[in-house]
Amino acid sequence: MVHLQTLQAVLETGSLSGAAKELGYTTSAVSQQIATLERALGVRLFERGPRNLWPTPAAVQMGRHAAAILSRLGEAEQDIRGYAGGRRGRLRVAAFATVGAQVLPKALARLVARFPEAELTLQYDGGPPEVAQAVCEGRADLGLIFEYDLVPESVPGELHTCPILEEELVVICGRRQRTRDEFHVDLAELSDAIWVANREDSPGYENLLRLCAQSGFKPEIRFTSNDFDVIRGIVRENLGVALVPALALGIDRAITMRRMRSDGPRRKVLAAYRTTDPNPLVPAAVDAIREAAEDFVNWTTQAFGVRVDPPLAATLKHT
Numbered sequence: 001m002v003h004l005q006t007l008q009a010v011l012e013t014g015s016l017s018g019a020a021k022e023l024g025y026t027t028s029a030v031s032q033q034i035a036t037l038e039r040a041l042g043v044r045l046f047e048r049g050p051r052n053l054w055p056t057p058a059a060v061q062m063g064r065h066a067a068a069i070l071s072r073l074g075e076a077e078q079d080i081r082g083y084a085g086g087r088r089g090r091l092r093v094a095a096f097a098t099v100g101a102q103v104l105p106k107a108l109a110r111l112v113a114r115f116p117e118a119e120l121t122l123q124y125d126g127g128p129p130e131v132a133q134a135v136c137e138g139r140a141d142l143g144l145i146f147e148y149d150l151v152p153e154s155v156p157g158e159l160h161t162c163p164i165l166e167e168e169l170v171v172i173c174g175r176r177q178r179t180r181d182e183f184h185v186d187l188a189e190l191s192d193a194i195w196v197a198n199r200e201d202s203p204g205y206e207n208l209l210r211l212c213a214q215s216g217f218k219p220e221i222r223f224t225s226n227d228f229d230v231i232r233g234i235v236r237e238n239l240g241v242a243l244v245p246a247l248a249l250g251i252d253r254a255i256t257m258r259r260m261r262s263d264g265p266r267r268k269v270l271a272a273y274r275t276t277d278p279n280p281l282v283p284a285a286v287d288a289i290r291e292a293a294e295d296f297v298n299w300t301t302q303a304f305g306v307r308v309d310p311p312l313a314a315t316l317k318h319t
Contacts, residue, residue, distance in 0.1 A: 001073060003037040004066040006030055007045065011063045015053055090119040091281040094131045094140035098228060098247035099269055100124060103165070104144070106292035111285060118281060127202065127226075128153045135159060135272055141279050143272040144289070146245075148207040149265035158274060162286060163316035165269040165293045167246040169211075170312065171258040174238035185258035187243075191217035194240040196231050199224045208243050211265060246300055246312035257304060259312075268316070269293070290315055 009019035010030065020027045038045050045059035055063070091111070095104055104122060111120055125134045128145035135143040136156050144164070147153040155161055171185050177193070179185045191212075197219075198204030205224065212219045223234050228248040235242050236254045245267040249257065271289060273282050293315050300312035 001070070003033050003040075004070060006033040007037060007059070007063060008066050008070070010034060010046070010053070011055055011059065088117050089115070089279060089281045090121075091142065091279065091285055092121045092123065092140045093142050093144070093285065094123050094125040094134040095144040096127060096131065096146060097124060098245070099144050099146070099165075102247045103269075103289060103292045103296050106295055107285070107289040110288040110291060111281070114284065114288075115281065120281075128155075132156055132159060132272055135274060138274075141273065141277060142282050142285050144269060145272055146203075146267055146269050148203050148267050150210045151203040151207045153203070155270075155272060158276070159272045160275045161270040161272045163268060164271055164286075164290055165247075165296070166314050166316055167267045167269070168259065168312045169207075169243055169245055169264060169267060170249070170260070171241055171243055172232065172235050172249070173241045173256050173258060174235055175254060175256065176238045177241055177256070179258060181258075181261075182256070183259065184261045186261050187212055187215040188217065190241055191215070191219075193220070194223075195219040195221045196223040196225075196234045196240040196242040197221045198226050198231075202226055207265070207267075211243070247296070249300075249304075249312070251303060 006019060006023065006025075009022050010016060013019050013022060016030045016034070017027045019025075020030045023030070025033075034045060041058070041062065043058045044056055045062065047054040047056060093104065093108075100122065108120055108122065111118070123134070123140065125131045125140070125143075128147065131140070131143040131145050132155055134140040136158060143159075145153065145155070145161075171187075171190065173179070179189050195208065197208050204226075205221075208219060208221075223231075223240055225231055225234075228244060228250070231242050231244065231248075232250055232252055232255060234240055236252060247269075271286050273286075293313075297311045297313045297315055301308045
């Protein structure tokens with residue numbers, strides 16, 4: 001490419017010295033580059049006189065090729081710079097369902113507005129182990145995982161995690177469920193209730209068992225599902241009560257919510273990505289997700305028909 005640029009400069013200036021001045025080379029270096037190009041092509045490019053230089057027909061034709069090649073090279077460099085800055089890149093996000101429903105759509109909308117030419121995709125890979133595995137194996141660039149305070153997650157060493165959101169755990173009840181206070185509850189008040197929970201192999205199930213054990217009882221769990229729509233549906237029909245994180249609340253006026261009387265364990269949402277990944281869209285996505293999480297925090301204060309203060313969640317500082 002350097003030889004083609006030199007050829008163009010000689011053709012445009014009409015001399016070796018003119019090309020040298022334009023390119024910042026010595027005249028000798030320009031002469032050597034032209035000679036090297038002639039040997040590579042097997043054809044004379046210039047007719048040299050005592051004081052003049054004339055391009056041969058081969059030089060003129062090669063100049064046309066050089067112009068096309070260098071133009072394409074410039075386009076390629078500009079295209080790749082777009083990938084370096086994230087403008088033309090690709091980001092594959094893996095996440096669990098509740099954050100995908102409540103936070104990610106707004107985050108993705110922000111990213112599309114900022115990087116309209118980037119390729120953004122979203123996939124759901126189940127719980128934290130599955131999401132982390134997808135990122136480790138390169139099937140996703142960024143993963144959103146969760147962990148309960150009482151059930152810490154083990155994240156693979158090759159992943160870096162940064163905190164996004166901290167959610168309050170609240171009890172949801174059907175209209176027939178009675179407690180001493182219509183806004184707050186101690187879990188011990190519900191020791192005789194039937195419970196709806198996540199599946200037995202899930203951290204949500206284990207978190208409920210440990211939390212109830214701290215309150216002195218073992219919950220009677222009759223219904224299990226990892227789909228919070230199903231859990232809310234069972235609660236709505238007054239078949240049981242459930243302990244859910246803020247992201248899983250939804251809005252259903254047939255369901256009532258009770259906050260814990262004392263600050264209890266929370267569920268945290270974390271972003272996870274490979275420490276070796278240079279993708280510039282990853283930090284941009286983390287910022288967008290945190291902004292969308294802040295929107296969710298504000299939404300929790302007014303979405304349930306009454307003013308909720310303090311909010312049911314809080315964004316966490318990046319570390």
